[in-house]
Amino acid sequence: MRKPDMVLTVPPGTGVESCAVFFSDRARRLSIRIRPDGSLQMTVPFGVSGKAVNAFLLEMIPWIRRTLPGVRRRSAAAKKADLRFPDAVTLAFPGETFRTEYRWLDKCWTAARLDRESHTLLFSGCVLDGGSVLSAFSELLKRTALSLFPDALTDLSERTGIAFRRCTVRMQSSRWGSCSADGNISLNAKLLLFPPEIVEYVMIHELCHRREMNHSAAFWREVTAFLPDWKIRRSALKREFEKLPEALRRLA
Structure with a gap:
């Protein structure tokens, strides 16, 4: 360099x-x-x-x-755990699997992009730095989620009749979503790694907070009205998270 x-x-x-x-x-x-x-x-x-x-x-x-x-926290965690990025990644929400490829460049940064024609997740740049690779994938997930989640949430909003103000995307360790008092809903970009029925559960969950800003019995009645099988989906979310490769679970 x-x-x-x-x-x-x-x-x-x-x-x-x-x-x-x-x-x-x-x-x-x-x-x-x-x-x-x-x-x-x-x-x-x-x-x-x-x-x-x-x-x-x-x-x-x-x-x-x-x-x-x-x-620094993400980089230290990657080094401490000697995390290896998986050879392939499935973005279950859009239903696509990508083979991981690396292209080393004499750069101080790492970039990640999806090639949907070749079904390749390509990392280029400083790819020998595990922390840099994870950071690049984290940014890629956020960009991709931001291109998909707002429309999906809008569809559910119209189906349920529950309005929201704005949809944002964040990368968090294990908090899947949040809803503010003024109607802003935030979703975890890692939800892209989970099947559509799990993402739907999280979105419905957050939309129902527009009516009940708590987890009272009244709140769960709202969720049940739209998703009678929400308990099954919530359990599936926990199982799917545990099945993720360690490197992806630690993304935050």
Whole structure:
């Protein structure tokens, strides 16, 4: 990997001491990322002043403070458990299985994409770093879930007659969904790994919280009205989670 064009000192209390800056003729805007090892890398278009670069770093400090602990936690967990990414991954919600392939590039990042024609999950970049591979897959799951879940939730909303305000997607260890008082429903991207009937249970569960913001008997009556077999589906969710490869269970 080439040497940085600049190295900036990061203000104390951020959790990292410096930020490597790389100028790029392909960059269209300033961007900053946290590498799996916890270091910072900024990409800057040519022609941007040093003053603007420093100002951008200061602007991103709150984001760095929020994001850095999670990146380090995932990387440490991967190294501690010596996690291996599976040879194939099934996204059961859309019903597709992808064979895992790797393409090493002399980069400090790892990217993941799905090739539906060849049914391949391709990782490219710094693929020898297990933490980087997991982070790339986590981001891929979130993007894919965001392209599928809002429409699926809207269909269920119309079927049940229960409205919601907005659907968001997060990556969490084992919290499958949440519903806020103002009607925002959040779903775990890992639900893509589970069959449609399980995802439907989680979505119905969260929609019913629009009527009962608790887990009272009244809440479960609401769920039962739409899914009489919800107990079977809830048990299946737990079983399917335990069947996931260790690397995928630990995604958060």
